[in-house]
Amino acid sequence: MIEVTNLGKTFSDVTAISNLSFKVDAGEVYGLLGPNGAGKTTTLRILATLIEATTGKATVNGFDIKKDAEAVRKAIGVVNGGMGLYDRLTGKEVLYYFGKFYGMSKVAIDKRIKELDELLSLGETLNRRTTGFSTGMKQKIVIARAVLHDPPIIFFDEATSGLDIMARRAVMNFVKAYPSQNRAVIYSTHVMSEVEELCNRVGIIYKGKLIAENTVTELISQSGERNLENAFFKLVERSGMEVSA
C-alpha cells in the first residue's frame, strides 16, 4: 500500500532524511521508531504531500506523491500529537468542516459520526465547543477527523504524546483495531513499548537513515539483546553511527 524508494530531504544545508526505502503492506501496522529529530515527522510529511522530497519517490495507495498529491490526500488520515482543534467550533462542527473537503454529504457525515462515536466514545465532545477540552478529548476528535472519510491509510505521528494513561490506551486500541485487508497504518514514535505492542514490522530510523527493519522479535534477536530498547542502541552502534543525546 505504501512504497518508499530512496527518499531524501534537505532543508537548506541540513539533511533531514536520506535514501530512505521501505514498504508497508495491507493489514500492517508499520512502526517508524527513532528519537526526536531522527526524521520521522519529515518522512510522514513527505508521504502526506505536505512537503516535497528532494530525492527519491514514493507511492501511497498506488498514487505517486508528486503527481497525484490530491489522490494521496484523499487516501490518508493523519494524527499527530501537536494537532489542535478550532476552539470556537463544536466537535461535530469540526467534523462537518473536514467531511466536506472529502466530498461527503451531510447524511454521510452524520452516519460516520455515529460509527465513530461508538468506536471512540466521542459522547459530549461532539456538541461542546472544543475550548476547554482535555488533551484526551481533543485527541479523540483529532482521530475522528483523520478517519472520518474512512481512509485506507493512517499516519500516526507521536500521537500519544502528552496523553494520560486512559487516553493513550484509547489511541492504542484504535490503532490495533484499524488495519484490515484493505488498510494499513504507519505508527511513528520514540516509545519502545508502543512499538512492541502495536507494530507488525518496525523500521529503525536514526539521523535520517533507516538502519534496520524487521519484526520486533527479529530485531531483538538480530541484536542479541533482551529487549527492544537495548536492541535499538545496539543496532545504532552497528550501523557505525555515533549514539548521541
Added chain:
Amino acid sequence: MVFHVARKEILSTLRDRRAMVSSLLIPLLILPFMMLGLPLLLGGLFEREQTSITEIATIGLSYLPAELKTELETQNISFVEAQDLETLVKDGKYQVALDIPKSFSTQLEAGEKASLTLISKAGNLRSELNASKIQDAVSKFSEGIVTKKLESAGLSADVLEPITINNLDASSEAERSSGQLAWLIPFFIAVWTLAGGQVTALDATAGEKERGTLEALLVSPVRRIEVVLGKFLATLTFGLSASVMAILGYVLGGALLRSLFLKRLGDGAEEIVQVLGGSLQTTPLSILLLLMSALLLASLISALLISITMFARTYKEAQSYVAPLSFVMIIPAVGLQFSDFFGTNIFVYLVPILNALVLMDDIVKGQVAFLPVIATWASLIAFSALLLDFAFRSFKREGVIFRT
C-alpha cells in the same frame, strides 16, 4: 470549497465576542458618541460657565469706571478684593484675576491709553473661558469710548473699517454638504477595514498555525488556493462590515445631531452639523460608486492582511506585523484633508490605497470623473490580485507553512 472555508472563518469570528465588539459594535457607536456626547457635554459645561456667576480676584476695584464695572457684571462676574493675584490664580483659588492700576480711570478721562492686567491660566479651559468674558466686556467698553470720540469729532464709526468684503461660496451643494465627510469616509473605510479585517486574518493564518490546525487542513484534499481565497473572503467580510458600521455610525450621528440637538446647541449649530456631515447629500450613482470603491479598497487591504499575517508563527507575531500597517492607512487618509493641493494628476489614481481615498473624496464632493474611476478600480483589482497570488505562492512554501 472557497465559501465553505470562508463560512467556517466567519462563524469562528462571529463567536468571538471580543472581536464582535471591537470590529462591529465600537465602529458603530464610537462616532455617534463623539459627535453627540462631546458637543453636548462641552456645550453644557460652556453654558454653565457662561450663566453662572464667576468671582474674580481684583486689586483696585475702586479705580474701575462704573460703566465698565456694569458691563462686567452683565457678563455674570462679581468682584472680590484680594492680594497676590498671580498666586491665587496659580493655586486655582480663582479662575482669573484683574489688576486695576490707580491711574486707570484718570488716564481714560484724559483720553490717554490705559491698561489693565488680566491674570489667567493658559491651557485651563475654565480659566480661559472666564478671561474671555472679561475681554469681551472690556472690548465692548473700549468700542463705546471710540464711538463717542468719533461722534464728538463728527465722524462715523465706518471710518474704522472703510472696506467690506462680501464672500461668495462657489462650491457645489454636494461639496458644501459633505463637510468633513469628504475625507472622513475614505479614512473610516481604510482604518476600519484594517481593524475589522485583521481579527479574522490573524486567526485564519497565524492563529491556525499556533493552534496546530493548519497541518490537518493541508492534509485534506482541499486546494491551497481555495483555502487562501476562503480566508481572504472572510477577512473581506469583516473588514467591510466594520467600515460600513463606522460610516453608518457617522451618518447616524450627524442626522441625530441635526434632528434632535440643533436647538440645544444654539448659535452656530448649523455649521457644526454641516462640518460633521449631518447634511450629506448623496445620489444613487454616488452611493454605488462609493460602495464599489470601498469594496475594492477593502479587498486590497484584506489581501494585504492575509499575505502578511501568513508569515507569522503566532498570533502575537502577526499583530506586530500588522501594527505598522495602520500608519500606511492613516497617513494618506489624513493627507486627504489637503487633497486640494494634489491637483488632478491621473497618476495619483494609480497608487494603491491613496487612489481609493482620493477617489472617494471626489465622489463625496460630487467631483467624480470617468478616467479616475477606471484608473483607481483597475489599479485596486490588479494589486489585490497580485497580493493574493503572492499569498497563494507563500502558502505553498514549506518555509512559510512549517516555519518554527
